[in-house]
Amino acid sequence: MERMKKNQTLVLINPWIYDFAAYDLWSKPLGLLSLAGYLRECGFDITLIDCLDIHYPGLGNNRNLKSPVRRRFGTGKFFREKMRTPPQLQNVDRPYSRYGIPIPLFRESLTNMPPPACFLVTSLMTYWYPGVFEVIRILQEIHPQVPILLGGIYARLCTQHAEAHSGATTVISETNPTAIIRFLENQGLHAPRELTGLPYPAFDLYNNIDSICLMTSSGCPYRCRYCASHFLSPHVTRRDPHEVFEEVVYWHKRFETRDFAFYDDALLVSAKTHIRIILEKILKNNLPVRFHTPNALHVREITRDMARLLKRSGFRTIRLGYETSDPDLHQRLDNKVSPGDFERAVTNLRNAGFSRQEIGAYILAGLPGQTVESVAETVELVARTGATPYLAEYSPIPHSDLWEDAVKASDYDLEAEPLYHNNTLLPCWTPEQRNAFHDLKKRVIEIRRTHANH
Ligand code: SF4
Incomplete structure (x- = not known):
């Protein structure tokens, strides 16, 4: 039988x-x-x-x-x-x-x-x-x-x-x-066979592969107080850069995929032994691919050489993790941008050939203790510098270092109800600040339109 x-x-x-x-x-x-x-x-x-x-x-x-x-x-x-x-x-x-x-x-x-x-x-x-x-x-x-x-x-x-x-x-x-x-x-389910190597993510299960997301490393050496990266990925690990290159080639050849988005938290950190190797191989092999960085790049890492390499290897969407132009806030919250770093990064990118529209800067809004004026100043500085502002409303994240401050600052019971973490709510701001935020959004849309017409 x-x-x-x-x-x-x-x-x-x-x-x-x-x-x-x-x-x-x-x-x-x-x-x-x-x-x-x-x-x-x-x-x-x-x-x-x-x-x-x-x-x-x-x-x-x-x-x-x-x-x-x-x-x-x-x-x-x-x-x-x-x-x-x-x-x-x-x-x-x-x-x-x-x-x-x-x-x-x-x-x-x-x-x-x-x-x-x-x-x-x-x-x-x-x-x-x-x-x-x-x-x-x-x-x-x-x-x-x-x-x-x-x-x-x-x-x-x-x-x-x-x-x-x-x-x-x-x-x-x-x-x-x-x-x-x-x-x-x-549950009584045993793996039918031993794992031999680490396979690629199973994008081939999709009907249609518009784009591929790549993760070349996990974790982040920074410890921004509003972020839970250290909790979710406590150790920084990097894949073999040659192997990452092989993965890009694999998706491009097998599915003709051209668009690749990096999901790394710290893509450009330790560039010499990592992303540089990947991008130089892309260049050498003349791969007609486009790269995007929805997860934001570290402003400090955008040197003149790095900006040129990004341009030449096919980056089309650059997002910078700027967060604020207020140096005190940076010192208190993330220590990742010093005065002048942002302007230098944008100048390097513009000189490398990126347009204003291609360079976006994320600006945090709604942090506990942050003022609306501080966000407005950041928006104007980003626009003046030659990048496009993107407002990122702050969502309080459990296990981040800022969590306790957020719980104290908020009128909502963040600990009991995760729905109150919704960033649209701006849960750590007052009703007056939330109202003023509408004007900030309008101003950002206006700047984007101007950049689009340039
Ligand atoms: S916000 Fe970005 S730079 Fe800061 S810890 Fe998180 S991943 Fe790292």
Whole structure:
């Protein structure tokens, strides 16, 4: 008699975003895709459901669905559906939406599949947990007998909240894939084969690969008080630069991918032994690729030579982590920019041939103790220097060094309710500051228009 094949199917899910705004800036669940590659190499059968995938199978069949506007280099809008704003966020005067594929399509994918051995759900921003919970609720309804493992950033930063409210069978607060293998073994699932090498993230599970996200290193040597990088990736590790180059070649040759976004926290640090080697190989091999840095580069590292190398090797989107022009604030919060560093970096980039539009500077707004005037001055300085300002509203992050100050400064109960971490709420500012922020946003839009007309 033929033995029944053991169920080794794992379904990996990237949930919807629930928020006031979301934009696809090369947004891919890189951690989940790396795990998919790893588990596939261990012999499991892998299915991916990315609720944010704008090319999700079956989307085209729905004539009532308005296609999202897509822009250059694999960026653009997501599908979106307006939702009821949660009561905690009622005083934000903007529509609240679910971003991603329609719920019926998600349900259809699940009902069309036999029950897998396990669901693995990831999570990102702490205040996006409603999307995660919705996914888990539907999984439990359609496949009630299948265990659900919840991991990702929300699960790590708000483990107790996730354990108490998500409904997942287990919440994983570690990043190491061996923790996942352990969980699977506890469920009676053993990896069919030994892992031999570390595979690439499983981007090939997508129907359409617009762009690839690359991670050449993890961790960051800086310790900015508003950031939880030291908690999420305590050690700085770098991949072999030659191996990173091989990965770029692989995606470019196999899928003709041209756009690559770096997800590193500190891409340019220790450049001589790392990114320089990668980029010089790209240049030498004449690869027609474009690079983007949505995660921001360190201003101090943009020397004249580095700016030229970035230009020549195909960087098209430069984002700088400037945060503020206030030197006291830098000293108190991050120590990563000294007076003159930003101006020097922008001059080097402009001289290397980057346009104002290609050079964006992130400016933090809404930090505890920060004034609206300080943000306004930073916006003007960025514009004068020849870069484009991008406001980044501060979201308080559990386990960051600034967390306690944020909890004290906020009128909201940040510790009890992750929805209050939502950056649109500007939870550490007063109502007057929030009102004044509207004018700042208008001013930034005006500057961007001027730059576009240049
Ligand atoms: S904000 Fe950027 S530079 Fe600062 S610690 Fe986080 S990743 Fe590093």
